Amino acid sequence: MKNSYSMLLAALLCAASVQANAAGVANAAISDCWIRALPGDLPSGGYFKASNRGDQPVNLTGVGSDAFGMTMLHQTQSQGSTSSMAMIGQVTVPAHGSLVFAPGNYHVMLEHPKAALKIGSTLPLTFSFSDGEKITANCTVKNAGSMSH
Numbered sequence: 001m002k003n004s005y006s007m008l009l010a011a012l013l014c015a016a017s018v019q020a021n022a023a024g025v026a027n028a029a030i031s032d033c034w035i036r037a038l039p040g041d042l043p044s045g046g047y048f049k050a051s052n053r054g055d056q057p058v059n060l061t062g063v064g065s066d067a068f069g070m071t072m073l074h075q076t077q078s079q080g081s082t083s084s085m086a087m088i089g090q091v092t093v094p095a096h097g098s099l100v101f102a103p104g105n106y107h108v109m110l111e112h113p114k115a116a117l118k119i120g121s122t123l124p125l126t127f128s129f130s131d132g133e134k135i136t137a138n139c140t141v142k143n144a145g146s147m148s149h
């Protein structure tokens with residue numbers, strides 16, 4: 001299990017570098033990635049900062065992870081005292097700019113974890129961009145209760 005997992009990760013990393021070479025320059029970057037773990041079967045949220053060093057805007061088109069059965073790009077939409085979540089197909093990261101996924105707005109919905117989330121551990125998320133780049137980031141699992149709101 002452990003072996004096939006690391007081989008898969010190595011394959012993903014390989015694919016990422018091939019993609020970057022094909023595109024010439026890797027413009028997008030992911031930083032400060034973390035996962036807000038919720039108890040039981042509740043879906044967890046993934047948060048991060050996407051940066052774009054390029055001269056053209058680039059779209060984040062999807063997020064995947066082997067650690068979860070389902071991953072989706074979501075946006076929380078508040079109307080008065082109620083809030084709901086909408087699925088989004090893609091989000092634009094502006095040229096020479098960045099886009100922050102944070103609680104209350106854009107997030108990655110992470111459902112059906114393959115194993116119980118361990119606070120303090122890291123899980124890989126792979127981000128796909130419209131220019132063909134794929135970036136895998138290690139995201140720190142944090143306790144939802146540790147957040148002040």
Ligand SMILES: [Cu+2]
Pocket residue numbers: 074075085107108109
């Ligand atoms: Cu959501």
